[in-house]
Amino acid sequence: MGHITRVHGPPPLEPSARPEGPVELATGGERPPSLYLLPAALQTIQEHIGWGQVTEANVMEQGGLLIGRAYLDAETSEPFAVVEQVLEAHTASSTAASIALTHDTWADLLARFDQLPPPAAGPPWRIVGWYHTHPNSIPVFMSGTDRRTQQDFFPGRDHFALVLNPQRQQWQAFRGAECVECVAVALRAPETARVPRDAEAAPDTVTSTSPPRGERVAPRRLRRSRGRMCRRAALLLLAAALAWTLYRVVAWIRRPEPAGRPIGEGDQWD
Ligand SMILES: [Zn+2]
Numbered sequence: 001m002g003h004i005t006r007v008h009g010p011p012p013l014e015p016s017a018r019p020e021g022p023v024e025l026a027t028g029g030e031r032p033p034s035l036y037l038l039p040a041a042l043q044t045i046q047e048h049i050g051w052g053q054v055t056e057a058n059v060m061e062q063g064g065l066l067i068g069r070a071y072l073d074a075e076t077s078e079p080f081a082v083v084e085q086v087l088e089a090h091t092a093s094s095t096a097a098s099i100a101l102t103h104d105t106w107a108d109l110l111a112r113f114d115q116l117p118p119p120a121a122g123p124p125w126r127i128v129g130w131y132h133t134h135p136n137s138i139p140v141f142m143s144g145t146d147r148r149t150q151q152d153f154f155p156g157r158d159h160f161a162l163v164l165n166p167q168r169q170q171w172q173a174f175r176g177a178e179c180v181e182c183v184a185v186a187l188r189a190p191e192t193a194r195v196p197r198d199a200e201a202a203p204d205t206v207t208s209t210s211p212p213r214g215e216r217v218a219p220r221r222l223r224r225s226r227g228r229m230c231r232r233a234a235l236l237l238l239a240a241a242l243a244w245t246l247y248r249v250v251a252w253i254r255r256p257e258p259a260g261r262p263i264g265e266g267d268q269w270d
Pocket of ligand 1 (some may be wrong): 132133134141142143146163
């Protein structure tokens with residue numbers, strides 16, 4: 001059985017730092033996660049199973065394989081897995097209460113696994129587990145059939161099962177042959193910071209050394225700099241008015257005596 005070798009005989013785990021980023025979904029409590037889903041993998045699963053919807057397809061059980069890499073936590077040596085992509089099972093024979101990974105289903109999934117382009121860096125792809133749905137009103141847990149599937153194909157500490165209910169938007173992760181409930185997080189793609197156009201156009205805003213942080217911050221900075229310019233202009237006007245008044249006062253004081261004194265320069269303003 002080719003898949004048994006593939007699932008049971010992976011290369012040893014390498015130490016690695018854990019993935020970081022904003023979390024979209026989390027399940028299983030506050031402990032360090034054992035399973036991470038990268039944004040693309042979460043999106044594929046959610047689209048496959050119609051997360052948050054009721055569709056003709058998702059009222060039956062659906063499932064597939066979790067593909068990624070498993071590592072050892074660089075500090076604690078605890079194994080954890082990162083799901084980077086997903087292979088949807090197309091040929092699973094399923095009902096509203098069960099999914100069967102038949103020989104044909106496995107053959108199709110493993111053929112597609114073999115065709116995956118190798119990762120750009122790091123260790124090769126591994127099958128780190130499987131996912132399937134418990135649709136409608138069925139809670140997310142590992143049934144007797146699910147446990148047998150897990151023990152047969154995914155018995156390692158770095159093998160996981162995800163059970164999801166798309167209608168109730170519930171999910172749970174389980175680990176290894178014992179199907180121990182564990183912590184899983186799905187990461188959200190971080191939003192790209194955009195530089196607003198008016199901030200680029202206003203040279204007054206470039207006085208700060210920190211990079212632009214986004215649309216909510218820059219307009220406030222702009223308003224502040226416009227206020228500063230107005231105050232400066234008002235001060236200049238006031239200074240000019242004071243200078244003019246002072247000039248007139250001095251000129252008035254130094255105005256010539258009526259009897260034959262030479263005319264001062266300031267007198268031309270009188
Ligand atoms: Zn199940």
